[in-house]
Amino acid sequence: MIELDGAVVTAYAPGETRRGAERVVTLLGPVTATLTERRVAVVGANGSGKSTLARLLNGLTLPSAGAVRVDGLDTARDGAAVRRRVGFLFTDPDAQVVMPTPVEDVALSLRRLGVPARERDARAREALARVGLESRADLPVRALSGGQRQLLALAAVLATEPAVLVCDEPTTLLDLRWRRVVDALLADLPQQVVQVTHDLDAAARADRVLVVDGGLVVHDGAPGPALEAYRALMAVDDAAEVVTPARGRHTGVTTSRAEDDLA
Numbered sequence: 001m002i003e004l005d006g007a008v009v010t011a012y013a014p015g016e017t018r019r020g021a022e023r024v025v026t027l028l029g030p031v032t033a034t035l036t037e038r039r040v041a042v043v044g045a046n047g048s049g050k051s052t053l054a055r056l057l058n059g060l061t062l063p064s065a066g067a068v069r070v071d072g073l074d075t076a077r078d079g080a081a082v083r084r085r086v087g088f089l090f091t092d093p094d095a096q097v098v099m100p101t102p103v104e105d106v107a108l109s110l111r112r113l114g115v116p117a118r119e120r121d122a123r124a125r126e127a128l129a130r131v132g133l134e135s136r137a138d139l140p141v142r143a144l145s146g147g148q149r150q151l152l153a154l155a156a157v158l159a160t161e162p163a164v165l166v167c168d169e170p171t172t173l174l175d176l177r178w179r180r181v182v183d184a185l186l187a188d189l190p191q192q193v194v195q196v197t198h199d200l201d202a203a204a205r206a207d208r209v210l211v212v213d214g215g216l217v218v219h220d221g222a223p224g225p226a227l228e229a230y231r232a233l234m235a236v237d238d239a240a241e242v243v244t245p246a247r248g249r250h251t252g253v254t255t256s257r258a259e260d261d262l263a
Helices: 050-056 079-085 102-113 117-130 146-158 176-188 200-204 223-240
Strands: 002-016 022-035 039-044 065-070 086-089 164-168 192-196 208-213 216-221
Touching (some): 002 050, 022 216, 039 050, 039 223, 050 164, 086 146, 117 146, 146 176, 216 223
Parallel strands (some): 039 208, 086 164
């Protein structure tokens, strides 16, 4: 079970206040939610804060205020234990894959877990077989396609047997074929999966959907009503983003909460 208890993430921004102090902006929150569903989707526009929310769930980002707990473990106090329970899959597998061959990369995850050296190779190959990469185990990683590298990243995470898997837009960089392969693998996992996504079809298959906008969860519920609310929100944003020729800029307000990694 994942609990967010008034979780807030802030950051220092360029410039100073009128009194000379460093300026602090709120990137996310406060967010309060208890996630127990097997499949949870998080949707929102680019820069809305959904990736920051995802990173809170396994301690990659720590709350500036409030708390995040996984099965009673606090991400700020029990970071190592939380990361053993919560795996994280990034958008870009090249940010996650570090070894020259697939079998070595998965074995590295097992080494970090404390698996004895004599067991790592066999277990790594088993993990690769589960995602259909057994025939690629000893190839150079650079010889893999983008979809295969994402499967490798997934295998490396799943090899550690996490209880929860958090995926930050895992199919965004993939073509339709590989998107379907990754979606099918995620759908069959026994773990709880929290997936940040722009794919509304994938979100519709979740048990629960969180809609994030401007750093806040503005809707939380069943996929049907949540995605309807999200589409309505995006329609309003589209209407606000009308370029005014006289000024040569958008008339809509741009949130100060966005940062480069808040996809």
